[in-house]
Amino acid sequence: MYKPRINNKFHKHQIMMEDPCLAEFIPETRLFTNNNLIDLLNKYKKVIVKPSRGSLGKGIVVITELGTEEYELLQLNKQKHINGLENVYKYLKKLENFNIPNIVQYYIPLAKVYDRPMDLRYIAQRTEQDWTITGKYARVAKVGYALTNFEHGSSILTVEDALKSSTIKNFNIKELNEKLNMVTLSITTCLSRYFPNHKIWGCDLCVDEKGSIWIIEVNSSPQIKGFLELESLLPMYQSIVGYKTLNKKKGRRSR
Incomplete structure (x- = not known):
């Protein structure tokens, strides 16, 4: 088998497709x-x-x-x-x-907020309790754009506010939130088998208008600037930075 590269999206796609817990969520x-x-x-x-x-x-x-x-x-x-x-x-x-x-x-038919495509960024990190979701937010594409990248002018919302304002039909927000958390942690469990020393994943997820969850891609060096856009997200930003610092120190001590 090929040696998977951590920065190759297709390699990570193939790894997740082999996992029965994740295959149904992958386009x-x-x-x-x-x-x-x-x-x-x-x-x-x-x-x-x-x-x-x-x-x-x-x-x-x-x-x-x-x-x-x-x-x-x-x-x-x-x-x-x-x-x-x-x-x-x-x-x-x-x-x-x-x-x-x-x-x-x-191309996943993304649910929309304000008639613009919306997706979700979840950050998961190694902590004392193995893997923990340390941050999450929603991105709403700029008018006229199909992509939700923060660098191209997307708006940042909390996941809860985005889901409540979205075009998703007939869903239970508590159940959907729990399932999004489950998918995120299943991704970390799966990828950890191939990249056991990696400490952080940025999981880009989305929900279509029928309420189905999809995995768009997984980033090994996720940007976290979006957490600075809302005051309510600042504690998540601080937690992410704190665990990144802690994991760096642990890495130095283990050498």
């Missing part, structure tokens, strides 16, 4: 090839293409089938229309980020 994902792009677009009509390594939303393209051989490509807030799947593939291959392996993935 269909393949390595980017012309055939895989055609297959997934024919199957779902909307997909997302992104680098297998990278962050901050760089190099991500959302592709929507509008009609027979007509496609819309959205990069941040810039739209482009292309006729023919072969031309879509050729266009993507010319983009700057396509010098590294990419993945193509079913």
Whole structure:
């Protein structure tokens, strides 16, 4: 078996797909090839293409089938229309980020807040009690954007406020919160088997309008600046920084 790399999104996807506790929460994902792009677009009509390594939303393209051989490509807030799947593939291959392996993935129909897509960032860290969720918030995309990256102007809300304001239909907020926590901790248990010395994971989750939970991706070096946006999130920020400092000290002592 290949040696999984901690910063490779496709490797982490494959690891989680092998876990029966997580497989149901993972959107269909393949390595980017012309055939895989055609297959997934024919199957779902909307997909997302992104680098297998990278962050901050760089190099991500959302592709929507509008009609027979007509496609819309959205990069941040810039739209482009292309006729023919072969031309879509050729266009993507010319983009700057396509010098590294990419993945193509079913585009999850994210629940919306204020008519804008919304997802969730959960931080889990090693603590005295093994793994603990030390922070969480919701990100609501900027108007005109398909992506919720904080660096591209998304709004930060508490998870509870976002869920209550969302377009999710007929859900119990307590049960949904418990399930989101369960999925996050299942991710840490799974990935720890392959990366036993790692101390922090940023789990990007989302809920679709039917209330189903999905795992978007898992980051090994998650940004935490979003916790500074709301006063109510500051205790989480302080807890995350505190455990990062503590785990660094423990790492030095174990050498």
